[in-house]
Amino acid sequence: MEQLKQRILTEGRVKSGNVLKVDSFLNHQMDIHLFDEMGKAFKERYKEDEITKIVTIEASGIGIACIVARHFNVPVVFAKKSESRNLDGDLYTSPIYSFTHQKEYMVRVSKKFLSAEDKVLVIDDFLANGKALIGLLDIIKQSGATLVGAGIAIEKGFQGGGDALREQGIRIESLAIIDEMGEDFIKFRD
Numbered sequence: 001m002e003q004l005k006q007r008i009l010t011e012g013r014v015k016s017g018n019v020l021k022v023d024s025f026l027n028h029q030m031d032i033h034l035f036d037e038m039g040k041a042f043k044e045r046y047k048e049d050e051i052t053k054i055v056t057i058e059a060s061g062i063g064i065a066c067i068v069a070r071h072f073n074v075p076v077v078f079a080k081k082s083e084s085r086n087l088d089g090d091l092y093t094s095p096i097y098s099f100t101h102q103k104e105y106m107v108r109v110s111k112k113f114l115s116a117e118d119k120v121l122v123i124d125d126f127l128a129n130g131k132a133l134i135g136l137l138d139i140i141k142q143s144g145a146t147l148v149g150a151g152i153a154i155e156k157g158f159q160g161g162g163d164a165l166r167e168q169g170i171r172i173e174s175l176a177i178i179d180e181m182g183e184d185f186i187k188f189r190d
C-alpha cells in the first residue's frame with residue numbers, strides 16, 4: 001500500500017534490535033484516516049470470504065482492528081495480556097512472547113466470543129517473528145473457528161515469521177513488507 005510505505009519512509013525511525021518506530025501514525029498517535037485506507041485495502045483482499053469476526057491482540061492491534069472492522073461490519077475480539085476481575089468464565093489461552101515488552105504473556109479470550117461458527121480474520125499492526133500471530137492462531141484453533149487469514153499493516157519480512165507461516169499454508173496479507181532496514185534506509189518487498 002503506497003500511502004503506508006510513504007509514511008514509513010518519511011516518519012519511520014529504525015532503532016537498535018530490529019525495531020521500527022512508527023509511533024507518530026501507527027501505534028501511539030494513530031492516524032485514523034490512514035487506518036480507514038488500510039480497512040479498504042483489507043476489505044478488497046478479503047471481500048469474498050464472509051468474515052464474521054476480527055481477532056487481534058492488545059495493545060497496538062486494537063485501534064487498527066476497530067477501524068478495519070467497520071469495513072467488514074463485524075465485531076472485534078482482542079486477546080487480553082493480563083488477568084482481570086472483568087474477565088470471567090471459560091477462557092481460551094495461549095502463551096505469547098511479546099516483541100517489544102520482551103516477556104511472555106499468557107493471553108486470554110473468553111469462550112463466549114469465539115466459536116466454531118466463526119470465520120476469522122486476524123488483524124495486527126506488526127508481524128515480526130510471528131509469535132503474536134502463532135498464539136492467536138492457537139486460540140482460534142481451540143475455538144473451532146475457521147481461520148480465513150491475517151491482515152498486517154507492517155511485516156518485517158527479514159525476521160521470517162510471515163514467510164514461515166505462509167509455508168504452512170496460512171494466508172497473510174501485509175500492506176508493507178520490509179525486507180531490509182538500517183539506520184538510513186528501508187527496503188520494501190515488491
Ligand SMILES: O=P(O)(O)OC[C@H]1O[C@H](OP(=O)(O)OP(=O)(O)O)[C@H](O)[C@@H]1O
Binds near residue numbers: 100
Ligand atoms: O511477530 P511478533 O514477533 O510476535 O511481533 C508482532 C507483535 O509485536 C507487537 O506486540 P507487542 O506485544 O510487542 O506490543 P504492544 O503491546 O504494543 O502490542 C505487535 O503489536 C504484534 O502483536
Ligand SMILES: O=c1[nH]c(=O)c2nc[nH]c2[nH]1
Binds near residue numbers: 099
Ligand atoms: O513499534 C513496533 N516496531 C517494531 O519494529 C515491531 N516489531 C514487532 N512489533 C513492533 N512494534
